[in-house]
Amino acid sequence: MNLVETKPGFDLTLDGRALLSHRPEAPCIFAGKGKERMDMYRGNFDIEDYVVERIPLTHAEVVGDRILLSDHPGQAPRLALTVDGNGLRFEALDASINRLWLRIPAIADETVWGGGEQMSYFDMRGRRFPLWTSEPGVGRDPTSEITFQANKARAGGDYFNTNYPQPTYLSSQRYALHVETTAYSVFDFRNNDFHEIEIWAIPDQIELFAADSFAEIVTALSTRFGRQPPLPEWIYNGAIIGLKDGENSFSRLAVYREAGVRISGLWCEDWVGLRNTSFGARLFWDWQANEARYPGLRQKIAELNDDGIRFLGYVNPYLCVDGPLFKIAEAEGYFATDGEGRTALVDFGEFDCGVIDFTNPAASEWFAEEIIGKRMLDYGLSGWMADFGEYLPIDVHLANSVDAKLMHNQWPTLWAEVNAKAVAGRGKSGDALFFMRAGFTGVQKHCPLLWGGDQSVDFSRHDGLVTVICGALSSGLVGNAYHHSDIGGYTSLFGNVRTPELLMRWAEMAAFTPVMRSHEGNRPRDNLQIDQEAEVLEHFARMTRIYVHLAPYLKTLSEAAASTGLPVQRPLFLQYQDDRATYTIQDSYLYGADMLVAPVWQAAQTRREVYLPKGDNWIHVWTGRAYGGGETVEIDAPLGHPPVFYRAESAHAALFKGINTI
Amino acid sequence: MNLVETKPGFDLTLDGRALLSHRPEAPCIFAGKGKERMDMYRGNFDIEDYVVERIPLTHAEVVGDRILLSDHPGQAPRLALTVDGNGLRFEALDASINRLWLRIPAIADETVWGGGEQMSYFDMRGRRFPLWTSEPGVGRDPTSEITFQANKARAGGDYFNTNYPQPTYLSSQRYALHVETTAYSVFDFRNNDFHEIEIWAIPDQIELFAADSFAEIVTALSTRFGRQPPLPEWIYNGAIIGLKDGENSFSRLAVYREAGVRISGLWCEDWVGLRNTSFGARLFWDWQANEARYPGLRQKIAELNDDGIRFLGYVNPYLCVDGPLFKIAEAEGYFATDGEGRTALVDFGEFDCGVIDFTNPAASEWFAEEIIGKRMLDYGLSGWMADFGEYLPIDVHLANSVDAKLMHNQWPTLWAEVNAKAVAGRGKSGDALFFMRAGFTGVQKHCPLLWGGDQSVDFSRHDGLVTVICGALSSGLVGNAYHHSDIGGYTSLFGNVRTPELLMRWAEMAAFTPVMRSHEGNRPRDNLQIDQEAEVLEHFARMTRIYVHLAPYLKTLSEAAASTGLPVQRPLFLQYQDDRATYTIQDSYLYGADMLVAPVWQAAQTRREVYLPKGDNWIHVWTGRAYGGGETVEIDAPLGHPPVFYRAESAHAALFKGINTI
Incomplete structure (x- = not known):
């Protein structure tokens, strides 16, 4: 990056592109103070900021690679910037600053993409995107009836809500910009002549990536954030069939096989057993096999493996208070606390859980070894949904003493790392396959496969089938080569249920993605399942055969992803x-x-x-x-x-x- | 007001209350720049501000009665304040400032009221109130089904939307504060230790009123903003019956009389005739009697007068393009323009209108004399609904060359003044009674009677019967002695219709207000009318008798309002x-x-x-x-x-x- 003093002011350029341009009358940085209000309701956040001060840092002094910024000549500098290769490091000289706004030059005819995994708008221009990991919302469209209904429980969401935000964008001006921070941030692409980046902290740095081709920039981003191992060989055998029907899952799987479905795995998220609540059956959040619900499971896993079918399960970073693992973790002090040393409990709907504190290395190690290692991998699981990651409550106290508001966005990456370490510890990288919906900067290095989260079981513009494409494309640009989704969607609420058409359209998209996986959804009994209708099952079987037919091609894409970081989709x-x-x-x-x-x-x-x-x-x-x-x-x-x-x-x-x- | 320099800083006190307290580390004024986005959809506004700068004016220099405020010592002052009696005048020394934020000291145990006519929250503490005259919205509660439906046409509104905002509040600390500005402003009462006032301009001044009793403060406010004439004598005869049924109105009125209803007036808003649209019948917006719809109207008015019953009509500040008055007004250049000299046309739903430019004295005079004087008062009208006032489009060009965004809030007051001048010009003040829903600072002086606007025909918390009480009490504190409402409410949409119970509950409240007046609502044929059900009519008749019984008492309240400014409610x-x-x-x-x-x-x-x-x-x-x-x-x-x-x-x-x- 090239720093040019313009007296007064400066320009920062990269390969001829002006990426920061400062003049006293047109400052590129504003510093200030804000007081946020953040309320969490089961992973949905209500966030508002009261900006007390927003001061243009009009005066810049360039000293070598360092820029000192102040309100006016003669005033004490509030911020120092240091050029460091293609990065720009930030240092607060005024400790009271907790908000920063940067303006990046833009042109009218410019397109921007990225922001992590965006589900509504691939082209981000013209809109404002808060970047904060959360539930994505139900319907995600406040003008829709379903979102209106969901909003009564504050769960409706909007276009920018995502499990996986990331403060990184790619511009049609052939550069990418990444903000290295875990704080709440906002990308505002609504202005014609500048992009505004808002950060609720002083970031470590911004990093810039420029090249002549978009592909080179994507490669550079994937190098920066880390690449995934190739897809496991077994995945090419067909679809992962999601069933959560206890013992019946095996007999139902046989129906799929008899119908000519090509199968790579059986995924039973209820492998841990169920809990009955007034909302219906929920999983029992204690991560070990429940042989009451799945008798003789290890034998069955072995038999499946003989047929080339792997068995997959489910895990998330919480432990329910009434499960045996909770007591062990609490005795060891592995949970986040409430500030008075007590385990912080989170209500997940008629049951409370502790939050494993992944900033405590011993807790991470215990979860990786004792739970994922011994109780999952050693048990015979070849993969799992590594659910959640976006729920870290903002008021818990953590072992590393960092404010939970600053750890919240990082939690998905820490969660991915725990899973990846467990897999690596058993030498199973590239074989055991876990998939996550939550993400943030750095998740790329640890998570081998994204899943698009909990779409509604419909064709809606902001929460249906089409959003999965947007999620795959945006996350793919920032280094996530592999994306897939629940065939048929997940969320069935307020009378919204799957149609045969939806299941079939979703399956025929999934055949052309890295992984085909079905899901029974949140309300299996209210919704059509693939094996309930002959036409749907037959269609699905054919799609799995197409998927398998394309395996040789998909392998080349997986190899390309490993070598270049280019995504499959x-x-x-x-x-x-x-x-x-x-x-x-x-x-x-x-x-x-x-x-x-x-x-x-x-x-x-x-x-x-x-x-x-x-x-x-x-x-x-x-x-x-x-x-x-x-x-x-x-x-x-x-x-x-x-x-x-x-x-x-x-x-x-x-x-x-x-x-x-x- | 007392200015005390505290070196550094200052305090402004009034009768011992600290009303502004400034220290470098706790400044009371922030200045800045914003770029607003304001979109109007038929009187509903979508407003958003992009705050580019918000700078604490930390450095204060006191010179006599004048305070100069700047960012830092040695920097050029941006703002000058001058103590002037109980006012504090503002002067921008930096012409680029277009936003100002003031912090007024507050205590936790403090209540605040006012803000013009607030329909949802009488106690404003804990909430933020934008002050911008607009449609109040349908349902006014984004969590309600009716508001959700209305929002599809951007018409739903929220708790703060009102036809009559005013930047004036009364505090339980026994003082009132008024901001003299017509710009968009916000009262933010969400903080424990300060109230924040936001103004999208440099205000002329803030004015303070303190006394030992709330009643004295209300008297002072009514003196400041102007008092209304006493209620006309004829009003004590009973209720004003609202019918808009053409000739049938007279025969229906006879039914009311036969049922023992005490009647002071017949109000026919359709006196100007109708226009058929796909939404149903609308009034024809050309302000003169339509003798096709009301044959022999002058004769009938005279006959009503013989019986002690007055006749009332309807007017608003627009003229439809296809009416004869439009041509006259356009030829004289009385309309607001589009900036290229053409009449600015506003779409009111299948018909366009011109906006009379009340900043043009000739236009105001013409409207007062030719329309209200000759075509209404001389014709025999004793009153009217002076509808609208809150719709001034923010992009029109006005004769006084002031930005329409700064005239928007003032429009209701100008509109009231035109009506009041017309009445005064005929010597009818205190006899002819017009009523308005729109208002702003100064409307008190001109408008003899507020009406609470267009409630929904229901018992809902934010748009039903109860909101009328909130409107009467809040507006009463800032100098509006007289308030009333449409008995039974007005807005019937999305299947929401009047019940007999609602009509009766509303009538029994109205008996204890200054004026009883019925309204057939926006969809008369879909809704129950008073004369359609014997029980309702009988109940209504009794309530009008109670109203008349209380007339001697009401007269004393009207006299007290004239002498002290205390409201009736x-x-x-x-x-x-x-x-x-x-x-x-x-x-x-x-x-x-x-x-x-x-x-x-x-x-x-x-x-x-x-x-x-x-x-x-x-x-x-x-x-x-x-x-x-x-x-x-x-x-x-x-x-x-x-x-x-x-x-x-x-x-x-x-x-x-x-x-x-x-």
Whole structure:
């Protein structure tokens, strides 16, 4: 990064791009003080800031690589910036500052992406994005009936709510900017001539990444944040079937097999047993096999393995007070406390839990070894949903003495690390597969697979099938190569239930993602299940065969992810950066470089429009018809035949052509 | 006001109260810059501010009565304050400042009231109140189904939305504070140790009023803002009956008379004729009698007058493009323009209107003389609803060249003044009675009667019957002696319709207010009308007889209002300032000093609790039973017998006792 003093003022440039430009009359940094109000209701946050001061730091003095910023000439500097390679380090000289606002030059015709895993808007321009890990909300659209209903329990959410935020963005100006902080922050892309970054702390630094191609920048980001191991070999055997039906899960799995479903795993989140509440059955949050619900489970796992099917379970970072593990953890002091030394209890709906304090190395080690190591991996689990991570209460006291408000965003990464260490400790990296919905900076290094969270069981714009694409594409740009989702969605509330069409449309998208996995949803009995309707089961079976058929191609994508950090699901612009028409597309994606997938994401559609990028010819997999790039085509898309194309020039063309025979 | 320099810093005190206290480490004034986004949708505003700078003016220099404030010692002063009697004048020395925040010392155990006419919260402590005249909203509660539905057209509103805001509050610390500005402002009473006042401009001044008693402060405020003429004599004849049924209105009025209803006026808002739209019939916005809809109207008005019944109409400050008056006004250049000299047109739902520019003296004079004078008063009208006033679009250009954003809040006052001048010009002050829902500072001087706006036809907490009490009490404290409401409410949307119970409960409250007036509502045919059900009509008739019975007492209240500015409907604390239990009561009121009225404001209630203030004995009007003060009593309250008490010691006790014989 290049620092140029302009007297008065300065410019910071990177490869010719002005990334910070300061003049006394147009300062790029404001410092101040705020008092936040933050209320958490079961992972949903109500946050408001009272900005007491917001002072433009108009006066800059450049001394070597260091910039001292103050209100006015002659006033004591409040902030020091130091250029450090492609980073800019921040140092508060006025300890009372707890808010910082940076303005990054922007142009009107600029697109920005990223922000972690964004579920509503892939192109972030024109909107403001708070970056704070939380429940994503139900419906995520305050104008919708479902969100209105959910908001009565403060659970409705909005477009920016996500389990996995990250203060990193990529600009069409061919650079990326990352803010190294765990504090609450906001990316505000609503202005024409600048982007504003708000941080509720003095960040460690901002880091800049510039290159001629978007792909190089994505590679650089994945190098910075860490890459995932390749997909495990067993995953290529088919779909992971999610069933939570106790012993019945095995007989139901047999139905899937008999129907020709290709299966890589059986995932039973109820492997720990159930708890009955007035809301219905919940899992028993004590992380060890419940042989009352799953008699002879180890034998059954072994038998599944003989058939090439792995067994997966469930875990989260809490322990319920009435489970045996709670007593052990409490005796050792492994829980976050309430400030008076007592275990902080969190109400999860008719049962209380302690929060394992992952800032205590002994607690992390215990959880990794005693729970994940001994009770899960050694027991025979090959993977699990590593649920939650976004709920750290902001008022608990932690072993490292850092304010929980500053640890909140980091919690998903710590949680991922505990899981990854447990897996590595058993030598199972790249074989045991856990998947998380929560994330933050650094989760990339530890979490081998994201899952898109708890979509509603519908086609809604802000919480349905289509949001999963947005989640995959945004998280993929910041270093998460692998993304997948619950086939059919998860959240069924206020009478919203799955239709056969939804299940089928979701399955036919999932066939073109790194991992296919089904889920019975939050209310299995109220909702259609894949094995309940012959047409749905048959469709699903065919999709798993397509997935398996594409395994050789998917393996090359997994290898590419390991070597370049490019995600398996890619936004069109990542491969076609000179075609601006691709920049804001969020309802279709490239599956690797050679396939273009345009899922049908609305109900009752049998055709859809698809933009085909300029510079390649595209073959429609179901008809073999060739299309020139650079145009929008309208394609027949009956159930079972979603719009999927491949590059005519692809080395895998023969494989792709074979899809139509399945 | 007393200015004391504390070196560094200063205190401003009034009668021993610290009303501004400044220290470098605890500044009382912040100055800055903001960029607002304001969108109007038919009188509903979506407003957001981007605060670019908020700078504590830490350094104060006192020179005589003048205080110069700057960021730091040695910096150029940004703001000058000058003590001027009990006012503090503001002068910007830095022309770029367009935001100001003041902190007024507060204590935890303090109550604040006022803010103009507030419909949801009488005690404003703990909440934030933007002060901007607008539609109040439908339901006014984002958690309610009706507001959710209304918000689809951005019309739902919230607790702070009101037709009549005013930046004036009264504190239990026995002082009032008024901000003299027409800019958008905010009273923020959420903090324990200070109140924060935000103003989107440099205000002219703040004015302070202190006294030992609340009554003296209210008198001072009414002196400052202007008092209303006494109620007209004819009003004591009974209720104003609102009918908008063309010729049928007269035959329907006869039904009321035959049922024993005491009548002072017939109010026909459709006197101007109708326009058919897809929403249903709307008034034709061209302000002159429509003799097609009301044949022989002058003859009928004369006949009504013979019977002691006045005729009232309707007017608002717009003219529709397809009416004859529009052409005249446009030819004379009386309309606000679009900045290119063309008449600015406002869409009111399938018809466009011009906005009379009341900053043009010729336009105001024309409207007062040609419309209200000749076409209304000379025609025979004795009163009217002077509707609207809160809709001035913020993007029009006005004759006085002031930004419409600064004129928006002032518009209701200008509109009131046009009406008042027209009335005064005909020598009809104190006889012709117009009523307004919109207001702002200064409306008191011109508007003889407030009406509480468009409540929903229900018992809801934030838009039903009970909100009218809050509106009367808050507006009464800042100098509006007379308040009344549409009996039965107005807004019927999304299936919400009047019940007989609602009509009756509303009428039995209205009997104990300065004016009884009925309204058919926005959807007359979908809603129960008083004359459609015998029980309702009989109940209404009795209530009008009670109203007339109390006329001698009401006259004394009207005289007291003229001499002291005390409102007819008074919060309990105004008469019982040593009884803190009265401070937050907003569902009962004193009708003058001697009666306590506690309307039943919820459905299906036949009893309610009533707090009786300490220091008097209270007689329940229906049973004659006496109660000591200082306690909450639970009282039977069947339909027709709302909880009403009178002071045992009242000079009017005999009159009050007679109510029970009606």
